[in-house]
Amino acid sequence: MNVKIKNLPVIALGIILLLTAIIYSNTFFNGFVNFDDNILIYNNDSLKLPLSDLIGLYFKEQFAGHYHPLTMIMYSLEFKLFGANAMYYHIIKLVTHLINIVLVYVLFREITSEYYTALLVSVLFAVNPMNVEAVAWISALGTTLYSLFGLASVISYIYFLKKDNNKLFLLISIFFFLCSVLSKSSAIVIPLLLILISYYIRRKINKNLIFSLLPFFLLSIIFGVIALLSASSFGSLELADSDAEGVERFWLACYSVVFYIWKLFLPLDLSAIHFMPEKSNGFLPLVFYISPLIILLLILVIYRVKKIRKDLVFGSLFFLINIILVIHIIPVGNTLVAERYSYAASPGIFFILVILLKYIFQKKISFSGSVPVFIMIIAGYTAFCSVLTWNRNKVWENGVTLYADVVRKYPDKCHGYRGLGNALMERGETNKAIKFFNRSVQLRPNADAYYSRGIAWKKIKNYDYSIRDLKHAIELKPDYGKYYYERAVIFMKIKKYPQAIIEYKNAIEKGFDNFFVYYNLGNTYREIRKYEEAILMYDRTIEKNPGFSDVYNNRGITKYFMKDFVGAINDYNVTINLDNDFADAYYNRGVARYSINDTDGACDDWLIASDLGHLNAEKILKRYCK
Numbered sequence: 001m002n003v004k005i006k007n008l009p010v011i012a013l014g015i016i017l018l019l020t021a022i023i024y025s026n027t028f029f030n031g032f033v034n035f036d037d038n039i040l041i042y043n044n045d046s047l048k049l050p051l052s053d054l055i056g057l058y059f060k061e062q063f064a065g066h067y068h069p070l071t072m073i074m075y076s077l078e079f080k081l082f083g084a085n086a087m088y089y090h091i092i093k094l095v096t097h098l099i100n101i102v103l104v105y106v107l108f109r110e111i112t113s114e115y116y117t118a119l120l121v122s123v124l125f126a127v128n129p130m131n132v133e134a135v136a137w138i139s140a141l142g143t144t145l146y147s148l149f150g151l152a153s154v155i156s157y158i159y160f161l162k163k164d165n166n167k168l169f170l171l172i173s174i175f176f177f178l179c180s181v182l183s184k185s186s187a188i189v190i191p192l193l194l195i196l197i198s199y200y201i202r203r204k205i206n207k208n209l210i211f212s213l214l215p216f217f218l219l220s221i222i223f224g225v226i227a228l229l230s231a232s233s234f235g236s237l238e239l240a241d242s243d244a245e246g247v248e249r250f251w252l253a254c255y256s257v258v259f260y261i262w263k264l265f266l267p268l269d270l271s272a273i274h275f276m277p278e279k280s281n282g283f284l285p286l287v288f289y290i291s292p293l294i295i296l297l298l299i300l301v302i303y304r305v306k307k308i309r310k311d312l313v314f315g316s317l318f319f320l321i322n323i324i325l326v327i328h329i330i331p332v333g334n335t336l337v338a339e340r341y342s343y344a345a346s347p348g349i350f351f352i353l354v355i356l357l358k359y360i361f362q363k364k365i366s367f368s369g370s371v372p373v374f375i376m377i378i379a380g381y382t383a384f385c386s387v388l389t390w391n392r393n394k395v396w397e398n399g400v401t402l403y404a405d406v407v408r409k410y411p412d413k414c415h416g417y418r419g420l421g422n423a424l425m426e427r428g429e430t431n432k433a434i435k436f437f438n439r440s441v442q443l444r445p446n447a448d449a450y451y452s453r454g455i456a457w458k459k460i461k462n463y464d465y466s467i468r469d470l471k472h473a474i475e476l477k478p479d480y481g482k483y484y485y486e487r488a489v490i491f492m493k494i495k496k497y498p499q500a501i502i503e504y505k506n507a508i509e510k511g512f513d514n515f516f517v518y519y520n521l522g523n524t525y526r527e528i529r530k531y532e533e534a535i536l537m538y539d540r541t542i543e544k545n546p547g548f549s550d551v552y553n554n555r556g557i558t559k560y561f562m563k564d565f566v567g568a569i570n571d572y573n574v575t576i577n578l579d580n581d582f583a584d585a586y587y588n589r590g591v592a593r594y595s596i597n598d599t600d601g602a603c604d605d606w607l608i609a610s611d612l613g614h615l616n617a618e619k620i621l622k623r624y625c626k
Contacts, residue, residue, distance in 0.1 A: 009115040011505050013105055013122065020126040023386045024097070027090045027136045027393045033270060034399040034422050036139035039064050040075055041089070045516075047079040049547045062230035067223070070182040071142040087139045096144035097135045101126045103151035104347050110158050111201055112235035117354055120378060124350035129267040129388040130260075134343035136396040137272075147344045149180035150187050157194050157212075161201065164207060174215050181219060185227030186344070191216035192321045200314045204586040249328055251284055252336070256327040257320070261298075264349045267388060271409040272395075272402055273416070274337045309357045316347030347455050399423025414443040418452050425452075430459045447477035455486065463490050481512025485520075492524055500524050515544035526558050534558045539567045549578040553585050560592055568592045583612035590617075594624065 032042050040265040041047065046057060049584040054076045058069040071528075082088040104125050110119035124130070134143045153176035160169035180187035191213055198209060263270070277284050302312040342349075361374050395405045400423045406416035421436035424626070437453035440446075454469030470487040477483065484509030488503030522537030541548065556571030572589035575582055590605030603625035609617035 009109075009119060013102065014117050016105075016119070016123045016126050017101060019123075019382075019386065020098060020101060021094065023127060023390045024094050024135060024393060026390060027094065027396065028087050030090060030136065030393070031086045032138060032398075033396060033402050034419065034426055035137070035402060036064075037137075038426075040072075040139050041079065042084050044075075044079075045545070045548075047076050049545070051076060051080065053547065062226075066142070066185065067226045067230045068142050068182065068184050070179060071145055071184065074141060074145065086138065089141075089266070090136070093135055093138060093141060093144060094233055096141070097126075097131070100144060100147050100151060103148065103155060105157055105614055106133055107151055107158075108347070110155065110162075111197060117351075117358075120354045121347055121350045123378070123382055124353065124385075125347050127382055127389055128264060128346060128350075129270060129383045129385055129392045130263050130339050130346065131343050132270070132389055132392040132396070133272065133338070134340040136393050137340070140340050143186075143340050143343050144186035146180045146187045147349060149176045149183055150190050150193075150344065153177040153180055153190060154193055154197060157311045158197060158201070160212070161198065168352065170212055172352075174219075178219060181223040185223055185230075186322075186325055188220040188224045188227070189321050189324060191220050193318065196314065196317050196321065200310070224360075248284070251288040251291065252328040255288045256337050257323070258291045258294050259337050260323060260345065261319075261349060263339070264342060264346055265353070267385065270339060271334055271406055271407065272315075272339075273406050273410070273413075274339075275413050275415070276336050305359065308355050308359050312352055314396075315348045315352035315355065318351070319345045320348075322348065369533060399426065412443065414440040414446060414449060417443070418449050422452055423455070425456055425459065430456050444473075445476070447473040447480065448484070450476065451483055451486070458486070458493075459489055463494055466490055479510055481507040481510030484510060485512050485514070485517055488524075491519065492520065492527075495527075496530050497524050513544075514593055515541045515548060518544065519548070519554075522551075522558075523554060524552070526561075529561075531558050531562050547578060549575045549582060549585075552578070553582065553588065556585075556588060556592070560588070560595075565592045565595045569596075571576070583609045583614040583617070586612065587614045587617050587620075590620075599624070 013566040032038070040063075046054065049057070051073075055069075055073060058072040058076075063072055071116045073108065078089055078092060079342070081546055090141075096395060101122050105122040107118075108121045109115055112118065121528065134140045153173045156169050156173035157174060160166055160173060163169060177187065180190060194213060194216060195205075200206065277288065299318075300436060302309060302316065305312065321414040323341055326341040328336075357374065357377065386445055395401055400420065403416050403420035403423055406413075407420060410416055417436045424430070424433035424436065434453060434456050437449055437456060440449040441453065450469045450473040454466045454473060457466035467487060467490055470483055470490070473483045474481075474487070484503045485507035488500045488507060491497070491500035491503060501521065501524055504517055504524065505555040507517050518537045520542040522534045522541065525531070525534035525537060535555060535558055538551050541551045542555075543553075552571045556568040556575065559565075559568040559571060569592045571587045572592065575585040576589070579585070586605045586609035590602040590609065593599075595603035603621065606617045606621045606625065610621060
């Protein structure tokens with residue numbers, strides 16, 4: 001492969017990037033999916049807060065079981081720039097993937113000094129369908145983002161080693177590592193990668209090297225503890241659909257390793273969810289017990305191939321280090337494996353594939369004479385993966401297409417039907433959604449399915465059925481505060497205010513500390529004319545979300561009923577400062593101003609409210625204003 005075109009690597013990398021952009025271009029027409037996108041983005045009220053408040057919020061607190069402030073700040077910036085236009089989120093996801101392709105190329109060029117090996121690893125990483133979940137799913141931004149910063153950190157550390165321990169590169173590496181762990185806690189394994197790469201490029205483990213790694217390990221420990229606390233507080237460390245303990249975790253871990261390797265080589269039959277296995281007479285499926293033998297066989301192959309053993313060990317450890325946190329040594333929920341978990345690890349497997357192909361051709365045939373065949377194999381596999389990736393992107397078009405695919409792959413699992421029902425409900429097809437919720441409950445009566453069906457009944461105003469399903473959900477999951485909150489909302493709709501107050505308080509007691517609980521509790525107190533209690537709840541709402549304009553308007557209404565007209569006007573002023581198109585606030589301020597004989601001010605407010613479309617403003621203008 002002695003090609004003498006000087007710029008060939010750059011041109012080839014450009015072609016890889018162009019190919020990747022083309023095969024992922026159909027994601028630009030995809031929307032959001034009700035697979036965490038609803039939690040992180042389009043139903044995430046916190047994104048509406050000022051950016052300065054959000055930065056403080058996300059650095060201080062975990063969100064949905066994860067501490068990833070940089071990722072959440074990225075979502076905040078995207079939301080403020082693009083609102084709920086999913087196309088721009090997909091474009092940004094693709095940009096992060098393209099940058100990662102370049103970084104993978106640079107990494108393997110630096111450690112192998114072979115442009116062609118680096119290019120081949122890059123193209124396999126670029127187009128493999130196993131990476132679709134990480135790239136096409138908006139909520140997986142943390143995966144591509146931590147990989148980006150992690151790769152940048154590793155490359156900077158290599159430059160530190162190669163440039164006579166230049167401290168500037170070490171500081172840059174530490175900075176990127178910090179950005180990586182702030183994007184996703186999976187980055188805490190990067191110090192192990194740095195040791196592996198130091199070994200591979202033949203750097204001795206001495207005192208200077210150990211000292212250079214200390215900051216990385218210190219940060220890893222800190223963010224590892226934070227990640228465990230965040231996951232524990234959210235319940236992510238519970239194996240919801242499995243009682244696997246001890247030796248069974250070993251079988252799960254071995255199967256997970258084999259699964260990722262196999263799917264990266266032959267990426268067929270992919271799914272957004274891969275469920276925990278069903279036991280038969282207390283035993284896992286046979287493939288789980290065979291998996292350790294497959295791993296032993298792979299180790300034996302690596303041991304026997306002495307000439308490329310070091311390369312194979314490096315690729316294997318690169319892969320294993322990157323997935324070690326998600327192979328059920330530590331329980332991680334009710335899914336067995338997730339395709340996005342292999343994103344950062346996959347270059348290790350692709351490196352092994354390239355090395356093995358080169359070895360086979362070099363051993364069996366004169367390598368220079370077999371270049372066309374070698375290129376044809378790589379090109380054919382790349383084309384195969386590109387077509388699969390293009391088609392897999394379509395599955396992520398919306399929640400209905402995504403969960404319909406899950407149902408096809410796992411027709412006997414309840415979760416897919418519930419997700420499909422939720423997606424249909426978001427589209428307004430509530431009656432159709434109920435049929436899928438019924439199937440979910442039929443397959444396995446569970447709190448989440450009852451809850452979703454309860455919300456569906458609420459949407460079509462069948463409140464009795466809704467209360468019944470939410471009761472079942474609470475019986476199955478009595479410590480989940482959101483169920484109490486939703487039942488309180490229904491009690492409020494049917495004007496059963498004492499029951500609503502009890503349920504709102506239950507929701508708070510069970511840890512559902514959302515600002516909307518206090519806001520609605522305040523509204524309920526106002527309805528039964530307990531104004532002082534209402535004010536206290538509105539104050540608590542403001543403490544939790546000072547940018548929520550509605551609460552100031554409603555507190556103003558309450559103060560008006562308490563004859564505190566000046567206090568009411570002050571609250572309406574805040575409401576209007578936060579949202580100058582809030583027609584009700586202008587109308588209400590006008591009423592309060594009229595009550596203190598400020599007729600001119602009242603008429604000005606009613607005129608603005610009328611212009612904004614308030615129904616009563618025009619009538620009151622004609623009656624009180626000349």
